[in-house]
Amino acid sequence: MATSYTLSMAIRQLNPDLIICGKQSADGDTAQTGPSLAEMLKISQITNVLKINDVGGNISCHTRTGSVSVDLPALITVEKFANLRFPSVRAKTKDVEIWDAKKIGADIEKCGTNGSPTKVLKTYENSVGGRKCKFIYPNELMEIINVEREKRSTKLEYVPSAKRFDEVWVIGEELEKIARSIGKNIKVLPKQRVEKIVDFASKHNPKVILWPGDLWGRANAPRAAVLLKTGLCADCTHLETDGDRLYMYRPTYSGNLMAKIKCSTNPQMATVRVSKPDNKDVVIAGGKGVKGDFDLIKAFAKKIGADVGASRGLVDMGIAPYHMQVGLTGKAISPRVYIPCGISGAIHHTCAIEGVGTIIAINPDKNARIFQHSDFGIISSFKGIPF
Template identity: 40%
Template sequence: MRITVCVRQGLDGEINPFDAAAYEVALRIPDAEVTLLSMGPLGARELLLRLTRLGARRAVLLSDAVFAGADTLATAYTLSVALKKIPTDLLLCGRQTLVGDTGQTGPMLSVLAGLSPVTEVMEILSCTSEAVCCRTRTEQARSAPLPALLTVERVANLRLPSIRSRVGEVEVWTAADIGADPARCGLAGSPTRVVETKENQGGRRRCRFIPLTALPEAIAEGLARRQQPLSELLPADSTLRVLAVGEAPLPYARSVSADARVLPLSCEETLAEEIQGADVDAVLFGSDPQSKLLAARVAARLGLGLCADCTALAAEDGELLMIRPALAGSLMAKIKSRTRPALATVRTAGEREGALLVTAGLGARQALDTVRALAERFSGTLAATRRMVDEGVLPYELQVGLTGRTVAPAVYLAVGVSGAVHHIVGMQRSGTVIAVNPDPKAPIFNYADVGVVATAEELSALLP
C-alpha cells in the first residue's frame, strides 16, 4: 500500500507531535511504502533526512519563496498539487499543528485532492486495498473507501532509529516543479490575514483563597450558580449579515449582527450551495467535530477564507474581525478574510460531561485515587492535563486543552495543575474555576475564581 504522511517542522526544529503520531501509525501498517511530504524552508531537509531513517522510503520537501505565508487553504492547495506526482492510496496527517492549531488543512486537502476523509483517528482497525476502518475520538468506528485521508490524534510515540537504519532520499520541489499556480500559493493565495497579535490574557480571573475545609462548600456554591450566557460575555454590535450553521454558534452571530439567522445543519453539498447563494457577510460554524469538518470542506469547495476556534468576534468598518488563540495559546490573533462571506468556527459551549469536571495535573500523579474519589463524591467526571497523558498516567481521551478537548462545566476543579496557557484555552469558558495547588504563586490561580493552597494528597481529609 502506498502511504503518504504530511509532516511539518515545529518552531523547535522537530516534527509536529501530531504528525509524529501519524507517521508512527503509518509505519505500523503491514507492507506499507511510506513517503513523507512537507512544506517549508530548505532547512527542514535535515529533519526529513532524520525521519527517513525510521522507515520512509523517500521524502519530498516543497520549498519555494512563493509558498511562504500560506494559510490553511493555500497550504492545502499546494499539497494537493504535489500529491498529483505522488501515487497515494492512503494519506495521513496530524490532526493539527502546535503553531496554527486549526485542524483545517487535512479536511481542506481531502476536498482538493479528492480523498475520502476520516478525522480524529485514534486507531486504524483494518486497512485493505479497498477501504480503511478507524476508531475515532468519539469511540465510533468509521470507514472510508480508498484513496482516503486520515487526520490522526496524538496517540502514538514515534519510534527511534535502529543502529543499522539508512538515510532515505529527500527531494526538493519548487512551485514550478509541481506546476502550482503562484497566485494560489503562500501569502498571495491566502484568503485570511492576521492583522494583529497580542499576548493572550484571556481566562484571567480574580482568585479568592479559602482553606481546604471550605472546598466542599465552594463546589456546592459553584454548582448552584447560574453560568453566564455567552451572549452576555461578548459585545453586541452591528450591521453585519451573519448566518449560524446550527443553533450553537447563534450567540456569536448575534454579537455582531442584528440580523443573524440560523442555517440548518445539512450535507456538505447542500450547505455549500446555500452559502454560495446567500448574500451575507459571514457564516459561523460550531466547534463540534462534525461542524469543524463541514466548515473546512465547504471553505475548500468554495475557495473561502476560514478562521478556526474563534473566542470572540467584532465588526470593523463593515468587516468581520475574528479573534482566536494562536501559537499554543500564548497569543491572541485578530484575523480578517479577503473573501466574502468570511467563514469561522467558534468556540461553542464545549463538552459538558456533568456539572463538575475534576482535572488531575502532574502534581496529582501520586494521589490519583484520592482525586478520583473526590470526583465521585461530588458526582463529577475525571479529566487530565497533557503532562498526565504524555506520562502515560491517564488516557488521551481525558485530556483538556489546546491539543485535547474544550470543556465548559459549571465547576472546573483543577488539582495539581500548573496553569500552562495551552491548558487554559481548553477550559476558560467554565462557570466557576477552583484550583488546588501547593504553590501559592502557581499560574493556575490567575485563572481561578477560588484557590486552595494544598497538595492533592491533603484532599483525602475531605473524603469519608
C-alpha cells in the same frame, strides 16, 4: 487554503493510495490542511485517527469518535499514532529533490500569501484568563463551593459590535449567542452533510457562516471552504465586525498569542470554540497529580452533584476517557465553579476555562501555574482534602 492547494498539486504527481497528515500543527493549531487537502483531491478523509485497524481496498481506523472505514485512496489525520523516530547523527545525507511551481503545475497566484483569502492583521500577547488567587484552607472548600455555585453569571460575555451584519448563518444552535454579537438576525442550520450546506449557501450567498469548533466542525468546515472557494479562520474565541468585514480573534501558538484575522472573500467563515452548556453547575477535574486515585474525584463529584473532567495528562495515561478532557484539544467549559485538582495549569488547559465563574485549584506546588488562573487556591495534596 494556499498550503493545501500547493500540497494537492504536488501530490497529484505521485497519486498515492493513502495520505497521512498530522491532525494539526503546533503553531497555528488550525487542523484545516488535512480536510481541505482531501476535498481538493476529491478523496475520502478520516480525521483524529488514534490507530489504523486495517488497510486493504479500504482503510479502517479507530478515531476519537469511534471506528470509521472509507475506500482508498484516502487521507487520514492522525493524533497519537506512533512515537517519532529521532534522526540519527550517523545518517548519510541525501540530496533533496526540490519541486517548484512549474514542476507541479501550480498557479503561483494561488500559493503562499497571495493565495490566502485570510490575513493576520496583528498578533499580541494573550493576557486573557489571569485571575487573582486567594488561598484558603482545605476545610473551607465546601463552603466556598456552596457560596460560589449560587452566583448567577459565568465570566464569558460577548460584547456586541456597534454595527452588525443583517444576517449571520450558524451551523448548530450552540453558536447563537456569539453570533448575536455580530448579526441582527441569526439563521441556524442543523449539522448535516457538508455538500447540502454548501448547496444552500451557494444559492443564498450569506456574508458570514459560523461553524462549531468541535470535531465535526473542524473536519467539515475546511471542506466547505474549498467548495465555496473562500477562507476559513479556525477556533475563534471572539468576533467583531464593522458591518462589512468580519474580524476573527483566535489563540495561536498554543494560546500564548492572540491573532486578529480578516477574510477578503465571502462567505466569511470561522469555526468558533464552543463551550457546551454544562450539565452541572460545578465541574471537578483530575490531573496527573491524582493518578490512580481518580475514583476519589469521581466519588466527590457524585456526592456534590458535579460533573467530572480531566487534564490531557490524565487522559494520556489512560485513566480518564477523552470525552472528559478539558483544554485546547478537548472541550472548553464554563460552569459556575471549576475545581482543577492535581493539574499544573498548562496554557493548553487554562485556555479552555476562561468562561468559568469561579476556579478553585488544589495543588501542593504553590508555584503551579494553575493558581495564576484561579480565584481560590488550596496548597495541598488531594489527600489532604476532606472530600
